[in-house]
Amino acid sequence: MPKAGAAQAAAKTGAGRTGHVPDCPCRHKNTPRSTELQADMQKRLNRAIGQLTGVKAMIEDNRYCGDVLTQLAAAEAAVRRVSEMVLAEHMRTCVVEEVRAGNDEVIDEVMALMSRFSK
Numbered sequence: 001m002p003k004a005g006a007a008q009a010a011a012k013t014g015a016g017r018t019g020h021v022p023d024c025p026c027r028h029k030n031t032p033r034s035t036e037l038q039a040d041m042q043k044r045l046n047r048a049i050g051q052l053t054g055v056k057a058m059i060e061d062n063r064y065c066g067d068v069l070t071q072l073a074a075a076e077a078a079v080r081r082v083s084e085m086v087l088a089e090h091m092r093t094c095v096v097e098e099v100r101a102g103n104d105e106v107i108d109e110v111m112a113l114m115s116r117f118s119k
Contacts, residue, residue, distance in 0.1 A: 031093055041082050048078035087117060 033041075055071045091110070098106035 044078045048075045051075035
């Protein structure tokens with residue numbers, strides 16, 4: 001039976017998780033976002049949620065595949081844009097701060113995030 005310390009270490013490092021992004025060196029912080037940025041992200045996410053709700057209804061109604069795919073593409077684009085916004089904010093805040101502090105480990109974290117994001 002593994003010791004509790006080993007389980008904690010595995011949880012901290014992400015051992016055993018597939019596709020795990022290394023822990024962000026600034027993971028213990030909040031990322032304050034401007035009211036405008038939050039509102040923009042919320043608007044985009046609400047739009048994606050609405051589109052996905054519509055897609056669900058379209059599938060239940062056996063709607064034409066092309067129409068369903070168009071709505072799915074729109075929802076995916078909305079979510080991708082929010083991802084881009086979060087990544088940009090992360091680069092401007094957390095990453096810059098850590099690099100300036102001499103913490104080069106953040107580069108590995110960014111590379112892993114970029115790899116995951118580009119799929």
